[in-house]
């Protein structure tokens with residue numbers, strides 16, 4: 001298959017490295033200087049150092065070329081970049097004079113709720129496509145998500161992912177095509193559940209980082225993960241997800257990975273907040289997106305509006321907004337009334 005990966009951050013680069021030995025892969029980055037460096041050094045030193053590119057991997061800053069020759073697009077920008085990227089694609093298919101229109105099969109890999117709208121990624125997708133002149137044709141799309149640190153995928157370490165979409169035939173076909181090497185891909189038709197799990201676990205990872213950073217111990221972390229999963233499930237089911245999705249890869253799987261693995265940027269945000277560092281400085285130091293920072297406030301607001309109890313999420317949102325300190329946050333959570341589990 002000819003695959004275009006749009007976005008050359010850590011995750012887009014890792015997927016390109018993992019898929020290039022089995023597919024024709026073109027990695028697109030919008031920054032020409034970054035593309036020059038990647039083509040010269042055959043690695044992505046800015047976002048994923050020490051992960052050499054396979055010989056066959058193509059890297060370009062030419063959007064039209066990358067997109068028009070692909071059978072499948074993987075949109076690998078952070079959630080904030082999803083809408084602009086979709087707009088760029090929409091314009092291309094509307095303006096294209098090529099005999100081969102832009103392909104309609106695409107996946108996104110971002111995790112979160114869009115800042116200011118509180119929308120899940122698939123809602124952003126339908127927003128943009130509903131306004132497209134060619135919206136009558138049925139596009140095939142889905143979320144590729146699950147427990148996966150970019151660095152480990154790029155190193156060829158075993159990883160299981162979920163391809164979630166409402167069209168199970170599409171999910172199964174693409175999962176089958178991408179499955180292989182050390183990547184196991186499962187198909188799932190609970191798109192809402194998969195997206196909610198991927199989004200809210202980042203908020204829990206910030207909480208876990210704070211807890212560990214304050215030295216609250218293993219008991220506290222286990223409690224946080226367990227009660228975090230309850231919150232994620234509550235929120236997801238209220239949005240229409242299936243309960244069992246939250247015990248799968250995109251729920252419990254990604255929650256465990258991100259809350260406990262030190263490669264997590266979201267967990268690192270929590271660890272640094274516990275040290276007393278300021279959020280702006282932390283984001284600058286990370287140099288990568290930590291989606292939980294944007295998602296916490298959106299989830300907290302949506303949950304409050306829907307009357308869903310999400311105390312850990314609300315605590316993280318308060319902390320990120322500077323309304324509380326890490327220690328006050330813990331105190332607030334521990335001071336809640338006793339209740340049934």
Ligand SMILES: NC(=O)C1=CN([C@@H]2O[C@H](COP(=O)(O)OP(=O)(O)OC[C@H]3O[C@@H](n4cnc5c(N)ncnc54)[C@H](O)[C@@H]3O)[C@@H](O)[C@H]2O)C=CC1
Pocket residue numbers: 006007008009010011012030047076077078079080081082084085109110111112148149150151287288289291
């Ligand atoms: N890094 C990881 O281990 C994993 C990340 N993800 C998710 O994938 C998404 C991307 O994460 P990373 O690649 O790690 O982020 P990153 O911070 O490493 O890189 C982000 C990249 O996206 C580019 N970008 C931003 N806006 C864009 C736009 N409008 N058009 C094109 N490119 C744009 C940036 O220039 C940068 O190259 C996030 O939502 C993240 O939660 C999912 C699984 C694993």
Ligand SMILES: O=C(CO)COP(=O)(O)O
Pocket residue numbers: 111146147148149202205254257258263264265266267289290291
């Ligand atoms: O989503 C991820 C792992 O599945 C990556 O987590 P971080 O964004 O916290 O690094």
